[in-house]
Amino acid sequence: MAESDFEAIVVGAGCAGSVAAYELAKAGKSVLVVERGNFAGAKNMTGGRIYAHSLKEVFPDFEENAPLERKVVHEKISMIGSESCFTVDFSSRELEKEGQDSYTVLRASFDPWLAEQAENAGAEFIYGIAVESLLKDENGKVYGVRAGEDEITAEVVLLCDGVNSLLTKEAVGYERPKTSQMAVGIKQVIQLDEETVTNRCLANGSGEGAAWLFAGDATHGRAGGGFMYANKDSISIGLVATLSDLEKADTPVYQMFEDFKKHPSVAPIIRGGKVVEHSGHMVPEGGLGMMPELTADGVLLAGESAMMCVNLGYVVRGMDYAVAAGMHAGRSAASALDFGDTSKSGLSCYVSALENSFVLKDLRQFRNFPAFMEHTSRLYNEYPKMLGDIFNVLFVVDGEPVKPLKKSLLPIIKKVGMMNLLKDVRGGMKAL
Ligand SMILES: Cc1cc2nc3c(=O)[nH]c(=O)nc-3n(C[C@H](O)[C@H](O)[C@H](O)COP(=O)(O)OP(=O)(O)OC[C@H]3O[C@@H](n4cnc5c(N)ncnc54)[C@H](O)[C@@H]3O)c2cc1C
Known part of the structure; x- marks a missing residue:
């Protein structure tokens, strides 16, 4: 076969994709990232907070240059009735220690920063192009991607294309998840001035803030919950509702969200703010039970394309898993390239690395929680x-x-x- 255009192609410039590309480029591999959005982060959404430990492993001094909003020093969890609110309000110096810290982020600035790190390491990015299908040889081994008229080849393809991946089925034969395993998230970013956010979110200084999760009336008693995260000069607010339960609800999700914003415990926090961003996205909530195979010949999956996300009601995690999986995917693909074997067996070091990391250990630990x-x-x-x-x-x-x-x-x-x-x-x- 003719020589490939690149050693590796990464599909998607989210948390997993840019970190995978960074690791590959750092290892001296030629890598192309194909992103359907017009810039990294253009199509991406999160509630608000990234746990820093995995980011620190990839970028040890990220605190100095990543566009972080606020350090979360205050955790709040509320159970709300239509007019009541019972809150557990927790703050601790333990939340602030290096390696245990977490930060609110906005993807429109955070993702371009991640992509820039990969670009600086030598990765190439093309934006505004969606990968439509995978190229496979007569034995079924993936050897590239098709995007519109273009075919681009590589020794290995890393699927980091998020929860709605249309390529996982082609890659590893994965069927679409059940509605009980998926939730819809809607979110607004509400702008206020920095001091107001600091005061309303019980933070000591402008660099600190709170994360606040809600169960109960946020979703009109349906499976799901609300969230609020303090950014520098804005508040991210939204809710996540499980699809199978939403089907039975008599209130549409956008109305639940409007009602949530008017709840007596929420309205005073966002009062006077201006909506500057509105987004919607799916959330995979089924845990290990909905995880596809992570590798096949010539291809591996990282982040939410492999459904790596955990929603425990009091903690929501996806970005730290995506960063860690992206790191292992990039390093494993680089080592498979070194050995000249990007078959499923050559890529098995990726699965072993994840098995030994918190990613698969956590997902295994929480495997019964979704049910x-x-x-x-x-x-x-x-x-x-x-x-x-x-x-x-x-x-x-x-x-x-x-x-x-x-x-x-x-x-x-x-x-x-x-x-x-x-x-x-x-x-x-x-x-x-
Ligand atoms: C409402 C909500 C709240 C959340 N709250 C939190 C939270 O507080 N903390 C947390 O850690 N996690 C949270 N998560 C989960 C977290 O956002 C995700 O787990 C994380 O973004 C997954 O990263 P990723 O890189 O796998 O995918 P993504 O960030 O979704 O990136 C996928 C990328 O692939 C691109 N793409 C897709 N298809 C194609 C294609 N065919 N061709 C080219 N490019 C393509 C997309 O445009 C995108 O850039 C939340 C999610 C939602 C929706």
């Missing part, structure tokens, strides 16, 4: 209501003679059922 979330609808409706009722009993003083606490609280808890409560706590602990 727990799917079958525990009380988390989204009955528990937020119960907490609202309990705290109304504690805090409302109206001059009526006070009843014994047990007498007031028991009927509220009985509505949910003590056994259900115990079962759900036990189920949650087992799934985590």
Whole structure:
């Protein structure tokens, strides 16, 4: 066969793709990144926060030059009823320590920075072109990509094209996921001035901020939740709703989002702000159970094209997995190129690297959590209501003679059922 145009082609310039390209270029390989957006990050979306550990492994001094918004020093989780809000508010110096830190980011600036690192290392990028299919030889080995009229060849292709990958089926025979494994996310970036964000998000200084997740009324009691992240001079706000449950809802997701923004615990934070960005994206929530094969002859998958994402309700992670998987994908592809074997067996070092890293260990650990979330609808409706009722009993003083606490609280808890409560706590602990 004629010599390939590039040693490696990376499809997609998101977190996984640019990091993979950076590693390949750093190893001296010729690498082309094909991105359908007009610039890196043009089509990408995240809630808001990247855990820094994996980024640090690739770019040890990223804090000095990456476009980070704020360091998250404050964690809040709320269960909200239609007019109530029960919040766990946590801050700790542990959240700030190197390697344990996390930052809010905006993809429109963060992704171009990642791409620039790869470009500086020698990777080439073409933008505004979608890869439509893979080139395969008579034995089924991938040897390049087709984009419009163009065919570009390479020894190895890295699919980093995100959750809606149209190429994974061609590459590894992956069927589309079930609606119970996928959620839709919608988000707005609301601009405010820097000081207002600092004050409203309980941060000490302008470089610090909070992450805030919500369950309950954010999605009108349907599976999913809301989120809010403090950026420098804006707030990222949105919600994520599981598709299979959304089908049964009588409120469309855009209306849920509008109602969420008006919730008494949310409205004062974003008051007076201007919407400067509006986006929508899918979120893979099925964990290990929806993960495709990670390699085939001539091709490997990293990031959300391989469904590497975890939504635990109190923590949402995808970007640190994408960065780590991109790093391992780039390094493994470079080593397979060195050995002159980019077959499935030659690329198996990628799977081993992921097996030994937190990526597959975490996904294995959380493998039962998606089913727990799917079958525990009380988390989204009955528990937020119960907490609202309990705290109304504690805090409302109206001059009526006070009843014994047990007498007031028991009927509220009985509505949910003590056994259900115990079962759900036990189920949650087992799934985590
Ligand atoms: C609402 C929401 C909230 C989230 N919150 C968080 C959070 O707070 N923290 C966190 O860590 N994660 C979060 N995530 C998940 C996180 O954003 C993703 O896991 C992460 O972006 C995946 O990175 P990736 O590189 O795999 O894919 P992406 O970032 O999606 O990049 C894929 C790239 O491929 C390109 N592409 C796609 N198809 C083609 C094609 N055919 N040809 C060429 N290019 C193509 C796309 O344009 C894109 O640039 C959230 C996601 C959503 C939707």
